[in-house]
Amino acid sequence: MSRSRLLPTAILVLGALYCVGPVLWVAIASTKGPTELFTTFSFWPSFEGGFWYNLTHLLRYQDGIYLRWALNSLLYAGVGSVLSVAVSVLAGYALAKYRFPGRNVLFYVILAGVLVPQITLAVPQYLLISELGLVNSYWSVLLPSIISPYGIYLARIYATAVVSDELLEAGRIDGAGEYRLAWSVGLPPMLPGMVTLLLLQFVAIWNNFLLPYIMISDGDRFPMTVGLFTMLNVSTSQPVLYSLVVMGVFLSVLPLIALFLFLQRFWRIDMISGGLKG
């Protein structure tokens, strides 16, 4: 191999090792029981039954609360992202294809929403949710997750790029109603972009920490992120729990990795990189 190929490849391999290393370590560490974790060599798995011990004890921890956290995360991210994409696509399509009073104001509000960190709104959102009597309910995390200014913004760019004005015009001349046009002309070309939006929003909600951390106090309604965080806090005083946290971390990264490997061909990242000519 010539030098001009070797060096770039070597840099990429180093980068990949840096990125995969911690995940690989946690996979190895999950095979170690509570005492082995602190005593055996880090990068060598153990075959003394530690994996099984960790798995069963984690699933039994507090009557199986870990699985609840997993299901809660799935609920928040699954329902939240589907509703979010629906809202974003409707608004994005309308902003791209109609000129109506208030359109510019709405667009500036959305831009401001993109630029103001959502998280600085977490405290007032908490106060609002508590006024509505929804604190500690599933709604308290779901409702604020549905609105995604960035999602609307991307949907608008995407609708501008892929939905044909000519087809809409032709449909109107044929006397089709606006909702039918939106459904049969607007929606089909937007589907690939919607998959990308769905993934982005799913990951954003799945990864969210501060919002559920603030809104939810009942362990039964925690998502995975908050659940494992509280478990880590407990384990600083009960080190025997560390190996369970390691197992919990390992299991929690598997679903998203699987989701990405499965859906990667449907990605339209050019939506984000500005590659779409709007």
Next chain:
Amino acid sequence: MTTLSTGRRPARRRGGSAPFVLVAPAVVLLVTFLLVPIGYTVYLSLRAARVTGGGLGRRVEQFVGLENYRGVLTDSAYLDGVVRMLGYGAVVVPVMLGLALLFALLLDTPRVRLTRTTRIGIFLPYAVPGVIASLLWGFMYLPSVSPIRAVLESVNLPAPDFLGPSTVFFSIANIGVWGGVGFNMIVLFTALRGIPGEMYDAARVDGASEIQIALRVKIPLIAPALVMTGIFSIIATLQVFSEPAVIQPLSDSIPSTWVPLMTIYRDAFVNSDIHTAAAASVVLALGTLALSIVVLTVLQRRAFRSDQ
């Protein structure tokens, strides 16, 4: 960046009530979870709880003008947090985007090997939530289980204390870089892939090296994507909260005012001082907004200049 303009061809004003119906859910949610909270925060930030009537007086909420803001802007712990947050951004954003750009350019270089495997590997951390990433790295740093320490000690090298007062800043910055580099790399790589191959032909005929092509042709052409990733990276680093919050129980070197959001959280939920928290939130949101606009303007101008 043409994406911010109002579109290629102005949509016609027709459709009757359809556009209003289509945007209605978004408008309701934007008003409820964006505008109302913003307004309510500003309102709260101008008020404070006061004890009146001396002795066992009642607590009364009243209008206090900009007093909370004065309090926030003179609170040295909050200001230290702001400086630390800016420092964090100044370290994380260039390192993360620099690495992302380097990896993206290498992936786009002809005849480089293992691109598929390394691309997936570098992208992997995107599938790991920030909190989980912090837990992962927490284990990497924790002296009793740290594999990095184990490796260094096995070759008789002194292992650094990753959680000490002088190092914890970089340990947390590392988590931010690790979590963001893959996603940005994919965005930039996708932009590079969108460039037609003929763009390079002239340069290759002139005998330009791959490095010259990368610097002179590729980077200017993906400037819009760099602007977008830059803006979103800045916004993301200004929201840093979960990384230090997760590392905090493992280290004595992270006060509960390490970054502004931690101070806000403490004021609102530990000290029950919602008014100070509101003022601090407004300051943080305005600061972020101002910074994003400045960066957007500066970068956009530069991006346009290289377009011409």
